[in-house]
Amino acid sequence: MQSKALPVTVRRMIETTFDIAHAGAEANCKVDSNVGGELAQQAELVAFAHYVARVFLVLGRARAGAVVETLVDTGTLKWPAVPALSETQAIARFVDGVSGPRLYFRLNTHGTLYANLSVDALRNALRDRHADVRFGERLVRVAELMARLGATGQVGEENEFDVALAAADVAWRSAVGDGAGVPEADLECPACGFAGEKFELRVWPSDAAVLRRCGRCGTGVWRREGHRPRAIRPDIWGAMETMRAQLAGAAPVAPTLGEASLLGELKRVFDENDWPYSEVDGAPVLVAELSGPEGQWDFYAQAVEEKDLVLLYSIAPHRVPEDRRREVSEFLTKANYGLADGNFELDFDDGEIRYKTVLHLQGDALDVLLMRRLVRSNGTALETYLPSIHSVVSAAAAE
Numbered sequence: 001m002q003s004k005a006l007p008v009t010v011r012r013m014i015e016t017t018f019d020i021a022h023a024g025a026e027a028n029c030k031v032d033s034n035v036g037g038e039l040a041q042q043a044e045l046v047a048f049a050h051y052v053a054r055v056f057l058v059l060g061r062a063r064a065g066a067v068v069e070t071l072v073d074t075g076t077l078k079w080p081a082v083p084a085l086s087e088t089q090a091i092a093r094f095v096d097g098v099s100g101p102r103l104y105f106r107l108n109t110h111g112t113l114y115a116n117l118s119v120d121a122l123r124n125a126l127r128d129r130h131a132d133v134r135f136g137e138r139l140v141r142v143a144e145l146m147a148r149l150g151a152t153g154q155v156g157e158e159n160e161f162d163v164a165l166a167a168a169d170v171a172w173r174s175a176v177g178d179g180a181g182v183p184e185a186d187l188e189c190p191a192c193g194f195a196g197e198k199f200e201l202r203v204w205p206s207d208a209a210v211l212r213r214c215g216r217c218g219t220g221v222w223r224r225e226g227h228r229p230r231a232i233r234p235d236i237w238g239a240m241e242t243m244r245a246q247l248a249g250a251a252p253v254a255p256t257l258g259e260a261s262l263l264g265e266l267k268r269v270f271d272e273n274d275w276p277y278s279e280v281d282g283a284p285v286l287v288a289e290l291s292g293p294e295g296q297w298d299f300y301a302q303a304v305e306e307k308d309l310v311l312l313y314s315i316a317p318h319r320v321p322e323d324r325r326r327e328v329s330e331f332l333t334k335a336n337y338g339l340a341d342g343n344f345e346l347d348f349d350d351g352e353i354r355y356k357t358v359l360h361l362q363g364d365a366l367d368v369l370l371m372r373r374l375v376r377s378n379g380t381a382l383e384t385y386l387p388s389i390h391s392v393v394s395a396a397a398a399e
């Protein structure tokens with residue numbers, strides 16, 4: 001094995017840690033981030049929200065009440081002495097992933113987790129750490145938002161990250177002077193090609209990546225330094241945006257591009273076929289799940305109004321590891337050659353495989369039965385090829 005000198009820039013990943021200790025009547029809380037300024041403030045708000053979300057999960061809904069009360073109480077709380085030493089450490093790492101933002105979060109407790117005491121100690125430590133008045137307001141807001149979610153039992157294992165990021169985002173933008181309208185030079189929406197000033201900022205603590213929402217089509221645009229901007233998968237982005245809209249108390253933002261015709265048609269056809277779907281806030285996309293003997297996979301239908309067509313996608317449930325993408329790509333190219341009504345696509349950046357079917361409408365209304373046939377053939381194509389794709393991926397071991 002030879003070592004090669006690669007032109008890699010080592011980037012600092014933003015990390016926030018909380019060390020909370022309770023002994024007798026004493027509470028000690030240490031907060032640390034490896035950055036300063038507004039990035040540290042953002043990171044700590046997200047990490048705080050995530051901490052609260054995790055505490056809700058650990059406690060379960062029945063016991064969450066005390067934490068909810070702690071969160072909405074802004075006065076100085078008096079706590080009884082704890083009977084035994086308790087130490088809790090939380091770590092949050094903000095990962096600039098290839099296909100979007102990710103968060104690594106870990107919580108360790110030695111001794112009993114004193115949920116409401118630790119949340120209170122943590123909030124006090126954060127408030128004392130930043131002399132900024134706006135930070136104080138934002139912290140109060142994050143606490144309120146998390147209290148609301150905890151009280152209504154809306155925090156689950158699957159949405160911890162969305163919840164934490166949305167609470168920090170909504171709180172961040174509730175204070176003035178957030179720079180949300182600052183245009184980013186030469187950003188172009190990978191979904192609709194829009195380039196202009198209407199890219200709303202979304203909170204993401206990183207000095208090497210930015211997260212924005214396209215002001216025209218609503219797509220989540222993710223740009224890492226040195227890479228072209230890419231669209232965040234509509235279903236993932238949709239979940240994030242829906243949570244944000246809900247916390248902001250606003251109705252989901254409708255896309256400015258003709259929501260009326262084609263997306264409405266898509267919904268009608270899904271309804272008439274009795275297909276369950278969810279909508280993506282601000283994007284002309286319906287998300288569903290398909291299943292068959294090979295398992296379950298994500299499916300979405302996208303209306304492209306300006307081109308008068310509908311795109312159907314089935315997403316393979318597993319990503320291709322980096323060292324097998326070339327082989328899989330070759331296999332898919334051969335597969336595509338024989339396919340009449342759609343094609344496979346492999347994202348070389350993250351290894352995602354999807355099967356796409358295009359429906360050109362040419363001014364016609366969407367036909368229920370035609371859509372039914374197309375959705376079925378789209379799913380069947382993915383399912384037919386999945387076993388072969390798996391063999392190509394696992395052939396690595398045999399080489």
Ligand SMILES: [Zn+2]
Pocket residue numbers: 189190191192193194214215216217218219
């Ligand atoms: Zn766009």
